[in-house]
Amino acid sequence: MSGPLSNAANVTERVVPWATNGPANMWFLPYLADLSGIDLFHAPSNILPMGLGMPCITTVHDVMWLTDPELCNPKPWGLAEKAFYRHGMSHAMARSTIILTVSEATRTGLIDLEPALAARCRAVLPGLSERFVRRATDLAQIDRIGVSRPRYVLTVGQNAPYKNHARVLEAFASAFSSDQSIGLVLVQRQGASNSRLQKLATQLGIADRVDFLAPVDEDALVTLYNGATALLHPSLCEGFGMPIAEAMACGCPVITSNRSAMPEVAAGAALLVDPEDTASIASALRRIATDPALASGLVERGIARARMLDWCNFAAANLDAYRTVLEPD
Template sequence: MTGAGDAVATVCIDCRYIGPRPSGIAEVVRGLVDHLPGLAPDLRFLLLRHPAHPGSLSDAPNVAEQVVAHPANGPATMWWLPRVADLTGVDLFHATFNTMPAGLAMPCVVTIHDIMRLTNPGWCRTGLRGAVEQGFYGHGLRRAIRSADAIAAISGATASAVAAFHPPAAARTAVTLSGVSARFRPGITEPARLAALGLTPGRPFVLTVGQDAPYKNHPGVMRAFAIAFGADPRIDLVIVQRRGRGSGALDRLARDLGIAGRVRFLPAVDTDALVMLYQAACVLLHPSFAEGFGNPVAEAMACGCPVVTSDTSAMPEVAGGAALLADPHDSASIADRLLAVMRDPALAAGMRAAGLVRVQSLQWRDFALANLAIYRRVLARGPARYFGQRFSRDHSVNVRT
């Protein structure tokens, strides 16, 4: 164990979000897997792997992997992970997706992406399933905020939200700013590839990327587009979205706004297609009510696409002055920003250049280094101190925020 002479510490990272479906959290975990083994050759890493992942996650010599059949977001992970995964010899556990498993016999670092389910549950999934998810994820988030040995917040905005929700957690929270993959880069779009997605090559479009969830503000996207371009039939709106319960309402809104014939919904696409869409778009519109980080903002900038996004939460932090910001609740303000980009080629060119500079500061290697610094601080405390702290925290059942 850590602190016993020259023994090598083992860090377990839950990597099960790297699976068959792309997601922002999977990108974050990939940033750890790709860089940590090389940055810390003095540590061993145990990676918990999704059973559908093809092959190993890493070929580094200080990495071992273990397939865990149970889903990342399921009861087994939340309440009895040590029973379904062999954590023998693990000195530090890294829970990478907001919630902290119960019953861990070692220190735990939790990556918190956002805490909307605690602060603004109405922005997340609604209905019966939303209520179930609210109880489930809210439970795991509260445990993480209350009991994790360290919290890795993917943005300063998330760190501030955690501190506001539960002030004692601030001392255990560090910012590990997310990055953007080198796969997102400028390029020339092939017309045939756009046509294969059902788009008209050469026809200008505004792009929006995000899941079907209230916080993504897709009705606001449509209203702003209609204000800006309702009278200009030359411009389309392309929304890349895993369609869900709200999809019918968006279809009706498009008809009511008179833009139904110019709204193109695309299902979740692979990374190559997403890069192509960023490269081809005139502007990315991302007016979320809140984001833990906001991957599309960074991805679009990395592809040389101008960005219009919200003036709140993590989005100004991620944009770093390279985007135009608007109040996400003010469709007219969003429309003004869209028109500014579309009507002023010099402004758009300047935004493209500024975005490419900004993303140079959003490197996954730096993200991994920030997490490694957290690991070393927690490991340096030693097991004796840790177990005393764990006992007192796990039995503080009356903690409220």
């Protein structure tokens, strides 16, 4: 069907005003929302609310809050977030009939933490919007978005430690120290740590070649992917890594990490690097920028890989999980 799912005849929408992953949802959901007549509850974002009496399924996107919380939020309030997610995710692991993960890497990470989950845990890779497609580069729109150079490397993602943006700057400076024609564009949620990245760019002598952009709408993001020399996504860990898939669908060559879920998402259609090795990242950048045949091969394989990430497959796998819970043998 097209349009919102809530328009379907067999769907009832109940709007709640609080955050999906917030205290109200975690501890008081059964008292704040009418859950009468619900046969199965699917929690979509890592945590499972308390006090639910029906069978439950939880989708877990990553295990960073359990294994490397300092990479998520190193600030003082990160300690409260760490406790919140540990509580909600531990409850999900103990209480859910089935746990769905967005990658095999996340599934493996959960089983490493709790081997007994193996029989209840399924990897279901997400799909990709059909709006992410290859199209002609629009230099005028790229300029309007705020990109200062027509030739640029693109990085997309929140400004969190696990995204490894400081090393993005260092690798870019190393790769293109003698090529002033190419710039770096970072599309990220701005924050206090953004000023540290700006200072680092100044120290590296590339401040005039780096564009820090706040989040853009989907159409602008498609434009940026299509115009980029490469997407650089050297995260230290990822549950999936949606920018990798989006960039590949748009015909943008991808450089990403050789760990966590990223090789799984790229599936042979990207250059893999050690995210803690600046020289490795810089070398990959130079290769794509100077080898048209390499870039063209990555584009072709990336588009083919992106076509495999289909929301219908995702929906079918979720429905299969629902049937397993509601119609046991």
